[in-house]
Amino acid sequence: MKFNKVLENIQTYEAGKPIELVVREFGIAPKDVVKLASNENPIGTNPAITKVIRSNADIAHLYPDDSMFELKEALSRKFDVEDENIIIGAGSDQVLEFISRALLNEASSVLMSAVTFAMYEIYAKQMGAKIIRTESYEHKYDEFIEAYHTYKPKIIYICTPNNPTGDATSREEVLKIIEGVDKDTLVVVDGAYMEYAAAKDQKHAIAPTDLLKYENVIYLGTFSKAHGLGGMRVGYGIAQAKLIKELYKMRPPFNITTLSLLVAIEACKDDSFVEASIALHQEQIKRYETFAKENGISYIESYTNFITYLFDENLDSTQISDALLKRGVIIRNLASYGMNGVRITIGTEVQNDVFFRHFAEVIS
Amino acid sequence: MKFNKVLENIQTYEAGKPIELVVREFGIAPKDVVKLASNENPIGTNPAITKVIRSNADIAHLYPDDSMFELKEALSRKFDVEDENIIIGAGSDQVLEFISRALLNEASSVLMSAVTFAMYEIYAKQMGAKIIRTESYEHKYDEFIEAYHTYKPKIIYICTPNNPTGDATSREEVLKIIEGVDKDTLVVVDGAYMEYAAAKDQKHAIAPTDLLKYENVIYLGTFSKAHGLGGMRVGYGIAQAKLIKELYKMRPPFNITTLSLLVAIEACKDDSFVEASIALHQEQIKRYETFAKENGISYIESYTNFITYLFDENLDSTQISDALLKRGVIIRNLASYGMNGVRITIGTEVQNDVFFRHFAEVIS
Numbered sequence: 070m071k072f073n074k075v076l077e078n079i080q081t082y083e084a085g086k087p088i089e090l091v092v093r094e095f096g097i098a099p100k101d102v103v104k105l106a107s108n109e110n111p112i113g114t115n116p117a118i119t120k121v122i123r124s125n126a127d128i129a130h131l132y133p134d135d136s137m138f139e140l141k142e143a144l145s146r147k148f149d150v151e152d153e154n155i156i157i158g159a160g161s162d163q164v165l166e167f168i169s170r171a172l173l174n175e176a177s178s179v180l181m182s183a184v185t186f187a188m189y190e191i192y193a194k195q196m197g198a199k200i201i202r203t204e205s206y207e208h209k210y211d212e213f214i215e216a217y218h219t220y221k222p223k224i225i226y227i228c229t230p231n232n233p234t235g236d237a238t239s240r241e242e243v244l245k246i247i248e249g250v251d252k253d254t255l256v257v258v259d260g261a262y263m264e265y266a267a268a269k270d271q272k273h274a275i276a277p278t279d280l281l282k283y284e285n286v287i288y289l290g291t292f293s294k295a296h297g298l299g300g301m302r303v304g305y306g307i308a309q310a311k312l313i314k315e316l317y318k319m320r321p322p323f324n325i326t327t328l329s330l331l332v333a334i335e336a337c338k339d340d341s342f343v344e345a346s347i348a349l350h351q352e353q354i355k356r357y358e359t360f361a362k363e364n365g366i367s368y369i370e371s372y373t374n375f376i377t378y379l380f381d382e383n384l385d386s387t388q389i390s391d392a393l394l395k396r397g398v399i400i401r402n403l404a405s406y407g408m409n410g411v412r413i414t415i416g417t418e419v420q421n422d423v424f425f426r427h428f429a430e431v432i433s
Numbered sequence: 434m435k436f437n438k439v440l441e442n443i444q445t446y447e448a449g450k451p452i453e454l455v456v457r458e459f460g461i462a463p464k465d466v467v468k469l470a471s472n473e474n475p476i477g478t479n480p481a482i483t484k485v486i487r488s489n490a491d492i493a494h495l496y497p498d499d500s501m502f503e504l505k506e507a508l509s510r511k512f513d514v515e516d517e518n519i520i521i522g523a524g525s526d527q528v529l530e531f532i533s534r535a536l537l538n539e540a541s542s543v544l545m546s547a548v549t550f551a552m553y554e555i556y557a558k559q560m561g562a563k564i565i566r567t568e569s570y571e572h573k574y575d576e577f578i579e580a581y582h583t584y585k586p587k588i589i590y591i592c593t594p595n596n597p598t599g600d601a602t603s604r605e606e607v608l609k610i611i612e613g614v615d616k617d618t619l620v621v622v623d624g625a626y627m628e629y630a631a632a633k634d635q636k637h638a639i640a641p642t643d644l645l646k647y648e649n650v651i652y653l654g655t656f657s658k659a660h661g662l663g664g665m666r667v668g669y670g671i672a673q674a675k676l677i678k679e680l681y682k683m684r685p686p687f688n689i690t691t692l693s694l695l696v697a698i699e700a701c702k703d704d705s706f707v708e709a710s711i712a713l714h715q716e717q718i719k720r721y722e723t724f725a726k727e728n729g730i731s732y733i734e735s736y737t738n739f740i741t742y743l744f745d746e747n748l749d750s751t752q753i754s755d756a757l758l759k760r761g762v763i764i765r766n767l768a769s770y771g772m773n774g775v776r777i778t779i780g781t782e783v784q785n786d787v788f789f790r791h792f793a794e795v796i797s
Binding site: 070071072073076079081082084087088089090093107109110112113114118119120122123126127128129130131132133134135136138139159160162163166170171172173174188195252253254255284285297298299300301302312315317318319320321322323324325326327328329332 | 434435436437440443445446448451452453454457471473474476477478482483484486487490491492493494495496497498499500502503523524526527530534535536537538552559616617618619648649661662663664665666676679681682683684685686687688689690691692693696
């Protein structure tokens with residue numbers, strides 16, 4: 070059978086290693102595995118969410134309301150936008166997929182920073198688009214605008230805060246990039262970790278309403294990180310109605326589960342869980358900064374729920390990640406991103422204790 | 434912004450109307466709404482599944498094992514195939530999407546019966562492919578082979594049992610169609626309702642192992658119907674490893690939720706719920722056949738969990754569906770499929786009582 074030519078050029082996304090794999094491969098008991106690899110919320114699941122799941126555990130046979138009326142109402146109140154400005158995805162990932170499929174083809178190019186979320190490239194390659202990267206992992210106006218004028222990309226991705234590096238781009242810089250490109254280029258502002266950046270520094274806070282006046286900009290958000298719902302797969306895109314309507318043409322019906330819809334609605338009701346998550350995070354990340362300084366390890370200042378350690382030639386990120394894995398500590402090796410570094414999700418106090426104990430031994 | 438040209442030609446799928454909509458629009462209490470529109474399992478959720486959901490309601494923050502190791506093991510045992518023969522989708526729908534994206538482009542055509550599952554057309558149109566339909570809604574060898582030779586379609590869809598008509602194609606006929614086309618055409622055998630057909634008549638039972646010797650055939654199955662897990666969005670494709678590997682390139686990571694993965698694994702453990710679902714169905718569908726005969730209404734003999742009534746010029750499917758909707762009874766109008774008919778999910782005894790009471794009044 071002859072497959073579409075684009076398939077020749079696609080590598081599949083390497084997900085963070087699951088606890089189950091460590092259990093299977095190294096015979097470590099699940100309770101002894103510390104997973105700091107996938108930027109899951111270390112507090113766990115919001116008890117209010119657990120309650121919603123439990124009380125709806127008997128409607129797994131029912132399809133969700135495909136209009137997602139209630140969730141859109143909740144999000145429109147939360148972000149001060151209209152229902153027609155919102156599209157829901159199975160994670161903001163899926164909205165990235167809709168965008169890619171609606172806009173890209175084999176004649177297109179897309180522009181992103183040197184090191185950023187891996188799915189931008191994968192979804193773009195699925196459409197045969199050419200990948201252009203700036204020199205830096207940070208989103209720098211000069212680099213983006215220069216590349217924009219050279220390549221006229223169809224899509225520019227601004228991941229802020231950036232994953233897997235943790236740095237953020239200021240609202241001012243993002244708006245400058247947006248103002249610097251014409252209306253036929255879509256600018257995707259991916260705020261998957263925005264709650265952490267906004268809590269740390271208002272200069273880096275970007276809200277959908279900051280962007281809604283631009284017809285060629287879409288804001289992406291997710292329930293996976295600060296809301297602690299990674300396993301439920303719900304994210305959203307917010308943009309002008311005309312753009313949302315086009316993206317809807319690529320949305321499959323029932324693209325989130327019945328329970329996912331209900332928990333996302335619940336998550337919109339109360340910010341206290343997000344606030345508690347951020348408070349724990351802000352307290353615990355200091356330990357990672359201190360540890361790095363004390364051990365002569367570089368790190369990128371983080372605006373996210375993880376921290377990125379960068380190693381010099383004395384340490385090898387692959388060796389370190391593998392050694393930790395055998396000890397039941399899962400972190401994210403950044404070798405596949407071309408970096409000699411690791412991304413570590415900030416865990417609970419106990420998880421971080423375990424990490425530091427093993428990490429100190431592994432690097433010594 | 435310039436969108437891909439294919440978007441000009443896409444209509445979005447019209448999902449069955451949710452209970453929430455009837456509640457919102459007609460002010461009917463949720464408990465008084467009878468939804469027989471989406472072929473959901475009327476027995477409800479398997480209590481064993483409810484238990485799994487309840488006991489995992491506190492891990493919504495954790496991403497699923499993206500290798501889906503355990504689920505693939507369970508499915509490979511169930512169907513006597515290897516892990517490498519399996520791809521999991523968010524419903525078998527998503528596997529249809531992978532297939533479409535891996536194989537189709539603006540130079541392709543796809544072949545399907547006159548009336549069949551709406552998503553075949555939608556996913557094909559998203560890739561710009563041309564839609565060819567046979568004359569009949571039944572999958573007839575002569576019609577398929579004639580159209581095959583005329584159009585050389587890239588994909589042939591065989592939906593058996595067929596949705597929204599309910600008829601099934603015998604294993605012999607399906608194999609004849611497969612043998613009649615060359616290896617560059619993929620034949621999709623969509624068995625979303627296969628459990629019902631197999632229970633009714635072994636001649637219509639098709640198992641993945643019946644098809645695995647063909648490199649250009651894929652079998653699709655789902656947990657949404659007989660397993661009663663429509664709201665969890667889990668389906669699968671089974672084919673030769675080479676084909677599965679290509680489809681994997683279009684699979685996004687974490688494409689089903691953590692709870693969906695767990696419940697699908699649980700569903701593979703025990704067939705008694707499926708058997709009970711089918712037993713209820715076989716008993717209740719007789720009432721629909723009897724009612725039709727007594728009221729001079731034609732119907733298509735059903736191999737699925739629904740029945741399709743076909744009206745003559747004295748009855749209008751849109752008027753009838755709308756009238757029932759206002760009474761809180763949701764069925765599926767087939768006008769958008771070009772049929773003056775309705776598709777009714779076979780409900781519980783009580784649901785069917787309600788349906789017959791209102792339906793008798795509406796058509797009188």
